[in-house]
Amino acid sequence: MKLTTPLALTALAAAAATFATATTEAPAPVAGKVHGKIVFDGDVPETKPLTIKDDQAKGCCADGEKVDSTDRTMIVSKDGAIANVVVTLTVADAKVELPKEPIVMDQSKCRFEPHIAMVPAGATIAFLNSDSVSHNVHTYSVKNDPLNKTVAAGSKLEMKAEKEEAIKVACDIHPWMLSYAYVTEATHWGITGADGMFTIEGVPAGEYKLDIWHETLGKAKAEVTVAADGSSEAVEVKMGEKKKGGRRRR
Ligand SMILES: [Cu+2]
Numbered sequence: 001m002k003l004t005t006p007l008a009l010t011a012l013a014a015a016a017a018t019f020a021t022a023t024t025e026a027p028a029p030v031a032g033k034v035h036g037k038i039v040f041d042g043d044v045p046e047t048k049p050l051t052i053k054d055d056q057a058k059g060c061c062a063d064g065e066k067v068d069s070t071d072r073t074m075i076v077s078k079d080g081a082i083a084n085v086v087v088t089l090t091v092a093d094a095k096v097e098l099p100k101e102p103i104v105m106d107q108s109k110c111r112f113e114p115h116i117a118m119v120p121a122g123a124t125i126a127f128l129n130s131d132s133v134s135h136n137v138h139t140y141s142v143k144n145d146p147l148n149k150t151v152a153a154g155s156k157l158e159m160k161a162e163k164e165e166a167i168k169v170a171c172d173i174h175p176w177m178l179s180y181a182y183v184t185e186a187t188h189w190g191i192t193g194a195d196g197m198f199t200i201e202g203v204p205a206g207e208y209k210l211d212i213w214h215e216t217l218g219k220a221k222a223e224v225t226v227a228a229d230g231s232s233e234a235v236e237v238k239m240g241e242k243k244k245g246g247r248r249r250r
Helices: 006-025
Strands: 034-042 088-089 103-108 111-113 116-120 126-127 134-139 148-151 155-159 165-170 179-185 188-191 198-204 206-214 218-226 237-239
Touching: 034 088, 034 206, 034 218, 103 116, 103 179, 116 188, 126 148, 148 155, 148 188, 206 237, 218 237
Parallel strands: 034 237, 103 126, 116 179
Antiparallel strands: 034 198, 088 188, 088 206, 103 111, 126 155, 134 148, 134 165, 165 179, 188 198, 206 218
């Protein structure tokens, strides 16, 4: 039987239509993206290098090498882009899978790496010491159990981070060493780079509140809508050292 009869053509067209309808009704979920920039409000502050005395830095690095003295608590570019700003959001019903391996915060060349570690609540942090000198891990936590212990060269300390909190982590042996474990119950997050930009991937369509945090500048909020096609308008948020009226942001 040839397929040129009107009946056969109708049947083919109907089959094609059914197929088209089926694919339209069940589209693959679009993993959207939230993105933006955090900029400094006001005159860009001058950032000074950290004070690192030679006798305190003994053994931190190989001979002839110096400890990186960049102060990461306030990195603002000439055009106002702020680095190391944490942006979090929560997708309702989204589950965060805790990492199987601990989240590493290394002490390397007398610096914490990374400067800010993102830690889903309930995950374990491993504080390593990759140096040949002793370090100490001193957490300034309020909600989580505090830790203040020496970490010998090449060893590690582990800590379970249960509660949502930005934990300041310092080393008492090297006073310039400072970092944060950002323990969060949010489902999605990003951190700004040196260009002040952040990207949060895998966000489904919907309206979201953004929680923004910087260790020195405090907190800010923003809202964003992810469209059905996964796109969203760039968020721009200004953060300053002082609110109008002279109050410091917390
Ligand atoms: Cu140290």
